[in-house]
Amino acid sequence: MEPILLLAHTEADGTLAKPALEALGAALSLGGELNVGLVGAEVQPAANQISGAGAKRILGVAGEAFSQPRYATDAAAAEAICRAAGAGIVLAPSTSRWSRALPGVAYRLGGRVDTHSTGLELRNGAPAVTRWFYRQRMEAVLSREQRPWVVLLDPGCFAAWSGPAGTATVENVPVEAPPTRTTVTGVQAPKADEQTIRPDAKLLFVAGAGWTKKQADGAIHGREAETLILGFLRTTKSSLGGSKSLVDASGEGEAVLGFMTHLNQIGQTGSTPRHRKGLSTCCHGEEPHVVGWRFVNERRAINLDPNCGWARGKADVVYVADAFEVMRHVNQLLGA
Amino acid sequence: MNTPLQIVVCGSIVPDPLQTLEPVTGPNGPSLKNEMLLPAVLDPWAGHALFEAAHLAGKRSGSKVWLVSLGPKAKLQQVMMTVAQKVPFELVALDGPASGFSDSFETAAALAAAIEAIASLDRAKLLLFGGWESASRGTGSTLQMVGERLGIGEQFQGVDEITVRDDGSFTVLERIEGGRHQVSVCAAPPAVLGWATGNLPEPKNNPQVGMANMRTVMPALQRAKAAPISNTGLRFESVSLPKQQRETRIVKNMPVEEMAREIVAWIGEE
Secondary structure, three states: OOOOEEEEEEOOOOOOHHHHHHHHHHHHHOOEEEEEEEEEOOOOHHHHOHEEEHEEEEEEEOHHHHHHHHHHHHHHHHHHHHHHHHHEEEEEEOOHHHHHHHHHHHHOOOOEEEEEEEEEEEEEEEEEEEEEEEEOEEEEEEEEEEEEEEEEOOOOOOOOOOOOOOOOOEEEEEOOOOOOOOEEEEOOOOOOOOOOOOOOOOOOEEEOOHOEEEOOOOOOOOOHHHHHHHHHHHHHHHEEEEHHHHHHHHHOOOOOOOOOOOOHEEOOHHHOOOOOEEEEEEEOOOOOHHHHHHOOEEEEEEEEOOOOHHHHHOOOOEEOOOOHHHHHHHHHHOOO | OOOOOOOEEEEOOEOOOOOOOOOEEEEEEEOOOOHHOOEEOOOHHHHHHHHHHHHHHHHHOOOOOEEEEEEEEHHHHHHHHHHOHHHHHHHHEEOOOOOOOOOHHHHHHHHHHHHOOOOOOOHHEEEEEEEOOOOOOOOOOHHHHHHHHHHOOOOEEEEEEEEEOOOEEEEEEEHHHHHHHEEEEEOOEEEEEEEEEOOOOOOOOOOEEEEEEEHHHHHHHOOOEEOOOOOEEEEEOOOOOOOOOOOOOOEEHHHHHHHHHHHHHHHOOO
C-alpha cells in the first residue's frame, strides 16, 4: 500500500472534530504508512489528540492567517503539506472548508480529486473509492492511476478513530500566506430557538407542500402547521427537512412555513443528510424527494394517498391519514 | 458608480429528475441507458447560478452574462429552447458528454479553454458562476479547477447570496455545517462562486428574451467545438442501482390516536 496523507483542519479550540477522526479511521483501515497534515490557527492540540494513531509524521501549518476557512489560504496550506509529505493518496473529511479548497489543490499538484466518498477499500493492493452519482441514484466503485489522488470522505460513513491523547511532535511546514482579497467576517446562524437543522439529530422530520395547501375544511392552516411542526422539533430535537415545492413556495410569497428556507431542502436539488430515522409528512415521496433520503435508515411517512411514492417500497411504514391530526396527537403524547 | 459586471456561468444539462435512470457499461465505461433519449433539463444548481447572474447583471448597465455549457449539441439545443426564455445570456457551447461519469479534471480543462477564448471578456472583472455541484457527477470540484486554470484565487462554494457594492466589492454568504452561513467580503473580482440555491425563484418564460437569446444560441451551437472527455486514468470497477426495496407496511383504518402512539414509540426506540 502506498503512503497516505490525512489532511485535517482544526476547530476553534485547536482540536479535531468528528469528521476528521472518521477520516483518520478510514486512513488507518487501508494500512500502509500514514502521515497527517494539520492546518489551523494552532495545531498542537490536534496533534496531541491523535498522537496514539501511529502516524509516521505529523506536518502542520499554523498561524492566524490559517485560522479562517478561506480558499486562498487553505489551498496554500494544503498544497504545501501535500508537497512536503509527497503522498500518493490524500484523504480528507468532506467538510465545507476542505470541499471548497482541495479540488483546486489537486489541480495544482497535477493530481485528481474525488469527493463524497462513502466507502474506501483496497482492491488488488490499491485504494478503491465508493461514491454515488446522479444525486444518490446509483453507486459506483472507482479507482485512479493518477497521483496524488485526493479523496474527500463523507461524514458518518466511517468509524471514528479514538485513542488516548499524548504529546506529539509537529513538523512545521513553512507557508507564506498568499495575498487575498477575501476577509471572513463571521458566521450567520439562526437564533437558538429557530434552529431547525441539526445534523446530529436521530430523527429527520420532513414537511412537504401539503402542509400549506387547503385542508378538508377548504381553508389553509399555515399557522397551525407552523405550531405543530415547531412544537415537534423542539420536543424531539429533530432536524427539519422540506420538499422543494414547499421551500420554493416560501420564496414566492405563497402560504408558507416561516422557518423553512432553502437550507432545509432535501432531495434532488437539496441535501442528502444522514439520520437514523426519518418521518415524512405531506410529501408524496416521488423519486426527486426520495434521493435525499438515501442515507436515512428507518423511514416512516404520513400521507393521505395510499398509493404515494412512499408506499411503493420507499418507506418502511406509511400511515394513511391526515398529518395535521396525527401530529396533533403525537405532540400531545410528547407533551409538546 | 456601478461597475459593470462580466459574469460567466458554467452549467450543463442533466436528465429530468423524474426519469428512471439505469447505468450501462460499454467499452468506454459507464453511461446511462438510452441517455440521448432521456429528456434533459438545465442542471438545477447551475440554473440558480444563471438566474442570480442575470439578476445581478440586470441591476448594472453594461453588464453581460455568458453561459458556457458542455454537452451533446443536440441535447443542448433542446434545453436551450426553454432556458433561453428565462433570462438574457450569450451561449458558449461545447459539444461533448454531459455524463455524470465524465472526469471533472478534464471537464474543467475544456470549460477553462472555452472561457479563455471569449474575446470580449475582461477577466479582471470576471465573476465565474456555476452550481456548487452538478446533479450528475455531484463532485463539487469542477469550478475550483476552472478557477485555478484561469488564475482566480478568490473562490466561494455553496453560495446563497451575493451583495455587490458600487465599488465592485461584494459580500458572500456560503453554506457551512449546521445550517449556517459563513460571511465573507471580497474586495474585487475576479472570483469564483459555486452557487447553492440562492434566493431567487425560477423566472417566468419571457418570449421576447427568448427571441433575443435565440439569435445567438443557434450560431453558438453551430460553431460548438468538439470537447471529448477521455477519462484517462479513471477506472470504474462497478456501477449499480441500489438494491434495497422496502417491504412497506401500509397502515389504513387505524385510529389516528393509535398511529400517534406507534410513531411516538418508534421515535423513542434506541
